[in-house]
Amino acid sequence: METIWTPSPNFDQRKLPVTILVMHYTGMKDAASAINWLANPDAKVSAHYVVTEDGQIVQMVNEENRAWHAGRGYWRGIEDVNSASIGIEIVNPGHEWGYVPFPEEQMDSVTRLASEIVGRHNIAKSNIIGHSDLAPARKQDPGELFDWGRLARHGLALERPTKNLFDPIWTDGGFMLALERFGYDITAKKDAVVAFQRRFRQENIDGIIDGETRAILLSLMLDRERGITK
Structure with missing residues (x-):
């Protein structure tokens, strides 16, 4: 270019x-x-x-x-x-x-x-x-x-999961542990949730760990464990 x-x-x-x-x-x-x-x-x-x-x-x-x-x-x-x-x-x-x-x-x-x-x-x-x-x-x-x-x-970023989502009903602590495992620094907990939502649920970045936020993270984690993403 x-x-x-x-x-x-x-x-x-x-x-x-x-x-x-x-x-x-x-x-x-x-x-x-x-x-x-x-x-x-x-x-x-x-x-x-x-x-x-x-x-x-x-x-x-x-x-x-x-x-x-x-x-x-x-x-x-x-x-x-x-x-x-x-x-x-x-x-x-x-x-x-x-x-x-x-x-x-x-x-x-x-x-x-x-x-x-x-x-x-x-x-x-x-x-x-x-x-x-x-x-x-x-x-x-x-x-x-x-x-x-x-x-x-174009294969240049992770897709936002939209299909077959289900809420794992993690506690907030369980969600934060999963978010840390996914790659985020969770020292500032709400900020980390907002950052995750800003990336994967852009229409609602309220920092609340709700069912949709949990379901999106679970889907991303499962794809990673299945080797679909690294």
Whole structure:
């Protein structure tokens, strides 16, 4: 894919192989502000790629290097998520500046870029996650308007379970144990539930452990145990 190279000085050496792809939104007023900030050495943040509203892809850090996009976080036993991941920043004002749906041209580029990254690094679709998944207490992005379903249809994310769902009637404690086993940091319990819902039940992210939330997690766990997903 054609990209514009706008280098960021904010990177260092990886300590782990790439096994995770993280989706972000920029959470800034416009693309220029986001790119300028990610290229600013004082910012101490960066990403491998930025995708603008019209679908233009800007590369800021080589994939072989460790960009500083994830911050403090955890996913499936990995605490240094930056070392194990590639980060895509998707231009969107986010919840602070007026969260809006992601345009078709933008999602098309995100999908094609993700496909290329996954192909290069053999990333499992269960490890294609949002920033909020790895840092539930701190982050909301890419948020409930992000089209995970589109990525799932291309084999680039886990699908939301919709068929043959049933409530296992776990206690709240049992649900949290299952959520931790699935991969989330559950230190901030409600935040972890909200992050899970933001990813897998986007129309209702109330943080309540209800029957539908339990049923969705159970289905995902069963698929994993059957080897349908990793």
